Amino acid sequence: MNGIRRIVILGGGSAGWMSAAAFATGLRGVAIELVESEEIGIIGVGEATFPSIRQFNDILGIDEADFLAATRGSYKLGIQFRDWKQRGEHYFHTFGDFGHLDGPMALWGQLRRLQVAPQTPLGEFCLPTVMASQGRFCRPADGDQGLASRYTYAYHFDATLYAAFLRRLAEGRGARRTEGRVVGVERHEDGRVRALRLADGREVEGDLFIDCSGLASLLIGQTLEQRFVDYSHWLPVDRAWAVPTERAPGGLAPFTRSTALEAGWAWRIPLQDRTGNGHVFSSRYIDEGRAREQLLAQLDAPPLAEPRLLRFRTGHRERFWVKNVVAIGLAAGFLEPLESTAIFMVHNALGRLIPLLGEADHAEGAVGFNVQQLRQFQRIRDFIILHYALSERRDSEFWRALTSMALPESLDYKLHAWRETGTLHVYDNEAFDTTSWLAIHAGMGHWPRRRSPWLDEMPAELAGRYLAERHQAIAALATHMPEHDSYLRSRMQAL
Structure with a gap:
C-alpha cells in the first residue's frame, strides 16, 4: 500500500x-486502529440518508434485513417539504423519475403545455411520490420492468446503532479499537503526524491518520x-x-419530513x-428557548428524553487531505442536514480516498481529493440554498433575509439557465441529479419564463x-403495493 502499513482513525x-x-x-495488509474515548459523546441523532448508502452497504457485504433489524431502520422514498413555499403547502423530493426531462417528450413540459390552472401536480406522475403519499413501500422490481423498476430508495436509522453495527463488522475483519482520550499529537520534523498521545501516556503511531473527531x-x-x-x-x-x-400514531411513513418554521425548519x-425529531434554526433570528418551544409544539407523540442542543457552523476546512491526515465527516465540514447528506459525504469521501491510497504519488492524489471534496461541498451547499432562494415566505426576518440574499455565482447561473431556457444544468461532483433539481423547482412552482418550441413537435392529442397513460399506470401500481409497515415487518420476519 505504498508505505502505508498502519491507518489510525x-x-x-x-x-x-x-x-x-x-x-x-x-485494504489488504494494512493494520486499522480506531481510537475513541467513552468520555466523549457523539452526535448520534436519528439519521436519514439517500440511496447511495445502499451501495456502500453492499460493498461491505451487509444484508439489508440484518442492517434494518440492527439499526431499527425503515425505508425512505424521499423528503416531504411542508410550509417551504408558503404556509399550508407541501411538495415531495422524490427518489424516482419524471420521465424525459428535455425535448418534445419532456413530461413536465407537456404537462404545463396542456393544462390550465389548477394543474395536476407533477408528483402524481412519479411512482415513489404517489407511494409515499399513500404510506406504501415495495422495493423496485428487478431488471427493466418499466415504472416498477425506475425508482430507488434509502433508509432512516439510528446512527448510534449503525456505528455499533459497523464496529462489530470492522472488528470481525481485523480492525482494532483502542479506548483512550487524546491529549496531544506528536509530529515528525516535516510536519506529518507521527502519533496520538493518550491521557495515560500511551502513544498510537500510524502512517496515515483519519480525522473523525467531529466538530x-x-x-x-x-x-x-x-x-x-x-458558509x-x-x-x-x-x-x-x-x-x-x-413512535407516532398511524402507519410508519416511508419518508423524511421537513417543516419550515419561523427561523429554520423541523x-x-x-x-x-x-421517531427522531429536531429543529434546525439560526440563533441570529430566534433565541434558543423559543426554538425549543417550537420544536416541542411540532411533536406528534410524547418525548422520550429532554431535548438536546447542538451548536455548529456551516462550512468546511480549506483542505481535507494535508500531509498524512485526511478529514472525514464533521471534522471535514458541516452542512445543515436538510437533504440528508452527512452519511453520503462520509462514504463518498471514503470511496474517493481508498483507490488513491494504492497510487505511488500520494501528494498528487491529495491535490485531486481536495479539489473534488471542495466541489462536493459547494454543489451540496448550492442545492440547500435553492430551497430557501425559491421560497415565497416573507413572514419573518429570517425568511425575508434568505429569500433576498445574493446567491453564489454557481447557483445563480443554474437558476438563470432554468428560468430562461428550461435547462437543468448540473456540474461535476454533484450529489443531486437533474431529477432532484426538477423536484424542487416544481414543488416551489418555479418554472421557465417561456415554453420550449420543441414541445409543439408532439401533437397535443x-x-x-x-x-394520461403514465398517470393511470402509476396509480394502478401504487394501489397494489403493500403498506410500509407491512413490508418492513415481512423483511424482519425473514431473519
Missing part, C-alpha cells in the same frame, strides 16, 4: 466506524491549522434541538420503535395520451 461514531469498516474490507476537528483543524471556510452568510442556521419521541425521521 481518531474518533468513533458513524464516520469513524464507516471508515474502519471500509478500510478493513477494502472538534482535532487533527485537520487544530493540529494542521486548516482554515474553516464559513453562514448563505446558510445562517447554527443550532439544533434534537429529541426522540415515541425534521421528523420515523424509525421502527421511535398524443401528448395528452402519453400523460
Whole structure:
C-alpha cells in the first residue's frame, strides 16, 4: 500500500466506524486502529440518508434485513417539504423519475403545455411520490420492468446503532479499537503526524491518520491549522434541538419530513420503535428557548428524553487531505442536514480516498481529493440554498433575509439557465441529479419564463395520451403495493 502499513482513525461514531469498516474490507495488509474515548459523546441523532448508502452497504457485504433489524431502520422514498413555499403547502423530493426531462417528450413540459390552472401536480406522475403519499413501500422490481423498476430508495436509522453495527463488522475483519482520550499529537520534523498521545501516556503511531473527531476537528483543524471556510452568510442556521419521541400514531411513513418554521425548519425521521425529531434554526433570528418551544409544539407523540442542543457552523476546512491526515465527516465540514447528506459525504469521501491510497504519488492524489471534496461541498451547499432562494415566505426576518440574499455565482447561473431556457444544468461532483433539481423547482412552482418550441413537435392529442397513460399506470401500481409497515415487518420476519 505504498508505505502505508498502519491507518489510525481518531474518533468513533458513524464516520469513524464507516471508515474502519471500509478500510478493513477494502485494504489488504494494512493494520486499522480506531481510537475513541467513552468520555466523549457523539452526535448520534436519528439519521436519514439517500440511496447511495445502499451501495456502500453492499460493498461491505451487509444484508439489508440484518442492517434494518440492527439499526431499527425503515425505508425512505424521499423528503416531504411542508410550509417551504408558503404556509399550508407541501411538495415531495422524490427518489424516482419524471420521465424525459428535455425535448418534445419532456413530461413536465407537456404537462404545463396542456393544462390550465389548477394543474395536476407533477408528483402524481412519479411512482415513489404517489407511494409515499399513500404510506406504501415495495422495493423496485428487478431488471427493466418499466415504472416498477425506475425508482430507488434509502433508509432512516439510528446512527448510534449503525456505528455499533459497523464496529462489530470492522472488528470481525481485523480492525482494532483502542479506548483512550487524546491529549496531544506528536509530529515528525516535516510536519506529518507521527502519533496520538493518550491521557495515560500511551502513544498510537500510524502512517496515515483519519480525522473523525467531529466538530472538534482535532487533527485537520487544530493540529494542521486548516482554515474553516464559513458558509453562514448563505446558510445562517447554527443550532439544533434534537429529541426522540415515541413512535407516532398511524402507519410508519416511508419518508423524511421537513417543516419550515419561523427561523429554520423541523425534521421528523420515523424509525421502527421511535421517531427522531429536531429543529434546525439560526440563533441570529430566534433565541434558543423559543426554538425549543417550537420544536416541542411540532411533536406528534410524547418525548422520550429532554431535548438536546447542538451548536455548529456551516462550512468546511480549506483542505481535507494535508500531509498524512485526511478529514472525514464533521471534522471535514458541516452542512445543515436538510437533504440528508452527512452519511453520503462520509462514504463518498471514503470511496474517493481508498483507490488513491494504492497510487505511488500520494501528494498528487491529495491535490485531486481536495479539489473534488471542495466541489462536493459547494454543489451540496448550492442545492440547500435553492430551497430557501425559491421560497415565497416573507413572514419573518429570517425568511425575508434568505429569500433576498445574493446567491453564489454557481447557483445563480443554474437558476438563470432554468428560468430562461428550461435547462437543468448540473456540474461535476454533484450529489443531486437533474431529477432532484426538477423536484424542487416544481414543488416551489418555479418554472421557465417561456415554453420550449420543441414541445409543439408532439401533437397535443398524443401528448395528452402519453400523460394520461403514465398517470393511470402509476396509480394502478401504487394501489397494489403493500403498506410500509407491512413490508418492513415481512423483511424482519425473514431473519
